[in-house]
Amino acid sequence: MTTIDLGTIRRLVSVTVDDVEHRVPEGATIMDVLDGAGCDTPRLCQAPNLTPVNACRVCVVEVEGSRPLVPSCARRVEDGMVVRTDTERVAHSRRMVLELLESANDMSQAGDDVARWSVEYGADPERYGPPGPPAAAGERGNRHPGHHAEPDGETRATVAQPVTVDNDLYVRDYARCILCYKCVEACGTDAQNTFAIAVAGRGFDATISTEFAVPLPDSACVYCGNCIGVCPTGALKSVAEHERREAGIWDPDDETVTSTICSFCGVGCTLELHVQHNTIVNVTSPHDHSVTHGHLCIKGRFGFQHVQNL
Amino acid sequence: MFGAGGGTSAYQEVEETDLVILWGSNARDTHPIYFHHVLKGLHNGAELYVVDPRRTSSAKWATGHLALDVGTDIALAHAMGRVILDEGLENRAFIERATTGIDEYRAAVEPWTLARAQEVTGVDAALIRDTALAYATADRAQLCWTLGITEHHNAVDNVRALIDLALLTGHVGRWGSGVVPLRGQNNVQGGGDMGSIPNKLPGGYDVEDEVERARFERVWGAPIPPRKGLHLSQMFESMERGEIRAVYCVGENPAESEADVAHARKLLTGLDHLVVQDIFRTATAELADVVLPSCADWCEYEGTVTSSERRVQRVRKAIDPPGLARPDTHIICDLATRLGHDWGAPTAEQVWDELRSVSLNWHAGMSYARLTELGGLQWPCPSEDHPGTPTMHTRLWERDPAARGKPAPFAGVEHAGPLDVLTAEFPLRLTTVRTLDSYNSGVQTGGYSSPLRRDEALCIDPADAEALGIADGERVRVVSRRGAVEAPIRFDGAARPGLAFITPHFSEQVDVNLITNEAWDPQSGTSEFKATAIRIEPLPPRQESLVADAERQERDVPDVRVPVAGS
Numbered sequence: 001m002t003t004i005d006l007g008t009i010r011r012l013v014s015v016t017v018d019d020v021e022h023r024v025p026e027g028a029t030i031m032d033v034l035d036g037a038g039c040d041t042p043r044l045c046q047a048p049n050l051t052p053v054n055a056c057r058v059c060v061v062e063v064e065g066s067r068p069l070v071p072s073c074a075r076r077v078e079d080g081m082v083v084r085t086d087t088e089r090v091a092h093s094r095r096m097v098l099e100l101l102e103s104a105n106d107m108s109q110a111g112d113d114v115a116r117w118s119v120e121y122g123a124d125p126e127r128y129g130p131p132g133p134p135a136a137a138g139e140r141g142n143r144h145p146g147h148h149a150e151p152d153g154e155t156r157a158t159v160a161q162p163v164t165v166d167n168d169l170y171v172r173d174y175a176r177c178i179l180c181y182k183c184v185e186a187c188g189t190d191a192q193n194t195f196a197i198a199v200a201g202r203g204f205d206a207t208i209s210t211e212f213a214v215p216l217p218d219s220a221c222v223y224c225g226n227c228i229g230v231c232p233t234g235a236l237k238s239v240a241e242h243e244r245r246e247a248g249i250w251d252p253d254d255e256t257v258t259s260t261i262c263s264f265c266g267v268g269c270t271l272e273l274h275v276q277h278n279t280i281v282n283v284t285s286p287h288d289h290s291v292t293h294g295h296l297c298i299k300g301r302f303g304f305q306h307v308q309n310l
Numbered sequence: 311m312f313g314a315g316g317g318t319s320a321y322q323e324v325e326e327t328d329l330v331i332l333w334g335s336n337a338r339d340t341h342p343i344y345f346h347h348v349l350k351g352l353h354n355g356a357e358l359y360v361v362d363p364r365r366t367s368s369a370k371w372a373t374g375h376l377a378l379d380v381g382t383d384i385a386l387a388h389a390m391g392r393v394i395l396d397e398g399l400e401n402r403a404f405i406e407r408a409t410t411g412i413d414e415y416r417a418a419v420e421p422w423t424l425a426r427a428q429e430v431t432g433v434d435a436a437l438i439r440d441t442a443l444a445y446a447t448a449d450r451a452q453l454c455w456t457l458g459i460t461e462h463h464n465a466v467d468n469v470r471a472l473i474d475l476a477l478l479t480g481h482v483g484r485w486g487s488g489v490v491p492l493r494g495q496n497n498v499q500g501g502g503d504m505g506s507i508p509n510k511l512p513g514g515y516d517v518e519d520e521v522e523r524a525r526f527e528r529v530w531g532a533p534i535p536p537r538k539g540l541h542l543s544q545m546f547e548s549m550e551r552g553e554i555r556a557v558y559c560v561g562e563n564p565a566e567s568e569a570d571v572a573h574a575r576k577l578l579t580g581l582d583h584l585v586v587q588d589i590f591r592t593a594t595a596e597l598a599d600v601v602l603p604s605c606a607d608w609c610e611y612e613g614t615v616t617s618s619e620r621r622v623q624r625v626r627k628a629i630d631p632p633g634l635a636r637p638d639t640h641i642i643c644d645l646a647t648r649l650g651h652d653w654g655a656p657t658a659e660q661v662w663d664e665l666r667s668v669s670l671n672w673h674a675g676m677s678y679a680r681l682t683e684l685g686g687l688q689w690p691c692p693s694e695d696h697p698g699t700p701t702m703h704t705r706l707w708e709r710d711p712a713a714r715g716k717p718a719p720f721a722g723v724e725h726a727g728p729l730d731v732l733t734a735e736f737p738l739r740l741t742t743v744r745t746l747d748s749y750n751s752g753v754q755t756g757g758y759s760s761p762l763r764r765d766e767a768l769c770i771d772p773a774d775a776e777a778l779g780i781a782d783g784e785r786v787r788v789v790s791r792r793g794a795v796e797a798p799i800r801f802d803g804a805a806r807p808g809l810a811f812i813t814p815h816f817s818e819q820v821d822v823n824l825i826t827n828e829a830w831d832p833q834s835g836t837s838e839f840k841a842t843a844i845r846i847e848p849l850p851p852r853q854e855s856l857v858a859d860a861e862r863q864e865r866d867v868p869d870v871r872v873p874v875a876g877s
Contacts, residue, residue, distance in 0.1 A: 189349075258627070266499060267321075267343045267618060290321070290685070297746065305758035306756070
């Protein structure tokens with residue numbers, strides 16, 4: 001017989017953040033406390049509907065008694081915990097994370113929050129020199145583990161490479177991929193359980209890949225698009241958005257978001273229709289709805305074309 | 311069930327249950343986000359049993375896959391019931407307090423020994439027994455079904471046989487224990503709740519209940535016919551007798567979706583007058599005298615839909631409708647005006663509030679403001695301070711007989727196999743199935759480009775093909791007692807010897823409903839789409855065009871994908 005975790009009675013514990021005491025429920029994360037206190041904590045790999053993976057390290061804080069910095073997204077509070085976010089060590093670490101990501105990745109579609117954090121922490125990717133040459137299409141996905149070319153010392157290494165368009169629904173723009181693992185989690189046990197993608201390779205050669213780097217249509221992918229839904233940098237996006245951006249008609253200023261219910265099966269998934277110039281350009285779902293937890297299937301996310309084929 | 315047509319459990323319950331049975335449901339493909347909840351349950355330690363003739367993508371997650379022969383569900387359910395009774399694992403206290411008819415049920419299942427059930431269903435007796443014991447001994451269990459149960463000539467009996475299992479074990483009316491029909495369309499639940507079922511008024515009231523009917527008549531200011539109306543299958547019979555001469559068809563495509571569709575098309579064509587109101591120019595619209603273009607209300611107007619957990623949720627306008635298309639309610643109100651009844655021009659919220667004023671138990675407490683704030687509410691929700699009802703029929707567990715109310719009756723139905731029997735002339739069983747990326751007759755999903763989509767094909771087991779001397783990809787003639795269609799053959803690992811399947815999604819490629827059986831369930835009116843007897847004939851000496859066609863098919867159709875765990 002399975003034992004179901006009905007949840008323990010949640011006591012309040014006392015946590016001190018930057019000298020201010022907070023009373024929070026046991027089991028909350030440090031990030032929950034920081035968010036509740038109104039701190040602007042940067043984050044890239046964290047999402048409320050995914051298990052924390054501690055990949056990006058941009059949310060780190062100091063915890064008294066802990067030698068290394070602590071990822072606030074994953075660490076649960078303990079009574080009497082003393083947290084500091086306002087130290088030079090925290091600021092320096094966050095700056096380095098943002099700076100190194102920006103030096104190697106195209107972060108231009110990572111959103112306003114990332115741009116703001118970058119300025120706030122003084123990230124300066126240019127100090128590593130001009131970007132090195134981009135990789136050829138598919139080349140980074142097929143590098144042999146452990147074989148590295150010596151850097152020339154003049155340019156900064158990047159993950160720049162052409163966009164992968166191998167199907168009619170998504171593009172994979174790996175020049176923007178920061179290896180936050182969110183797509184892997186959404187494809188895996190956190191939502192879809194299809195396991196079509198995983199991290200392949202090691203170190204700077206690591207990439208998100210299908211099995212044996214086969215094209216998406218040859219992989220296990222079922223095109224739910226839940227990887228797109230959680231991608232923080234625009235590395236994964238719909239073909240529709242990609243084509244509009246390429247054509248110079250992507251217009252976020254015109255975008256409205258309307259909440260409605262999917263028109264297909266009887267599960268009743270909440271959809272958020274992103275509309276530009278009377279055209280649906282993307283479909284998402286709110287992470288905090290009990291029906292979807294932010295995740296959809298291929299029909300819900302891409303099956304709207306029947307109201308657009310005029 | 312037990313007086314309310316809706317699933318008993320919230321989706322979250324399947325995450326916190328001990329055992330899940332998907333019976334005649336391939337939720338992994340047809341209700342993918344419900345299956346996410348199932349997967350959470352499995353990750354929490356629950357076990358899954360799948361009852362399905364095919365080796366589906368859902369079955370790949372199962373502890374036990376009961377691959378029964380099509381249409382033997384009652385035999386299987388009764389054999390499970392008999393095992394549970396023989397082992398003394400029935401929930402006696404629950405049966406005693408909250409049910410009636412256990413003796414009749416005991417008599418109905420008595421003939422269904424494991425040996426006989428194995429012979430009739432084709433499922434290994436030990437697996438039937440294991441499943442029965444697992445269901446009976448689980449602390450909590452969810453029993454879910456879909457069209458594999460309901461698209462049969464005895465659909466209601468099938469459902470009742472499953473509900474009997476839930477009553478026998480007390481797996482209903484408690485958090486984590488319930489029976490869940492997964493609805494095929496986004497508002498099939500809501501449509502029924504609004505009174506489109508011929509024997510119901512909005513809110514689930516019986517149309518033949520004089521007290522309730524009088525209440526509706528007062529609110530509506532008009533008399534209501536005191537007898538129940540006709541369901542779809544009866545309407546077609548009435549057309550055949552020449553009684554129904556005019557049809558107003560809203561958002562339905564019977565000229566493609568009906569079983570034995572050639573017959574349905576003939577009847578629709580023979581009408582004096584056919585009005586079709588739809589968002590598409592469907593095959594049915596092509597037969598119409600008048601076509602009223604309507605909005606896709608889920609994104610071009612306003613309203614509500616109701617899901618498989620009885621959750622009423624709002625739909626909203628995101629884009630402008632095309633051309634002359636108008637909201638359904640506007641068209642209907644204008645039509646009423648032309649017919650001499652001025653209903654004004656109510657907003658969607660005003661229409662909803664009128665419904666709330668008559669649906670006292672289910673919807674009265676669901677204001678638009680609350681639906682918006684709470685992300686939907688689950689009926690019954692009788693007042694504005696009521697939180698809605700995630701789990702239904704908890705009353706059955708009350709100690710106080712008055713609070714417990716009317717007991718739930720066992721049905722004790724009889725098994726009856728598919729009407730389209732297998733014979734030497736028609737030796738293969740054809741069933742219709744749905745794929746992940748397409749939907750029903752395909753008019754909504756044909757518009758988007760899916761990388762998963764493949765050309766339509768009759769999927770069969772290689773062993774059957776070998777016996778017939780047919781190659782993978784070859785075009786054949788598929789013959790039933792109603793008609794014949796041509797289709798390419800595809801070898802598919804989900805089929806098994808004697809079982810073929812095809813989708814209803816691509817009637818422009820293979821008009822499968824030309825051969826399905828229109829025989830319908832007298833209680834629900836649903837046709838037996840799931841069980842057709844067929845034979846496969848090689849095509850006569852191939853003409854050049856067909857050869858070219860077959861070669862094109864071979865080129866375009868990718869190889870059968872290697873099954874990947876969890877795909």
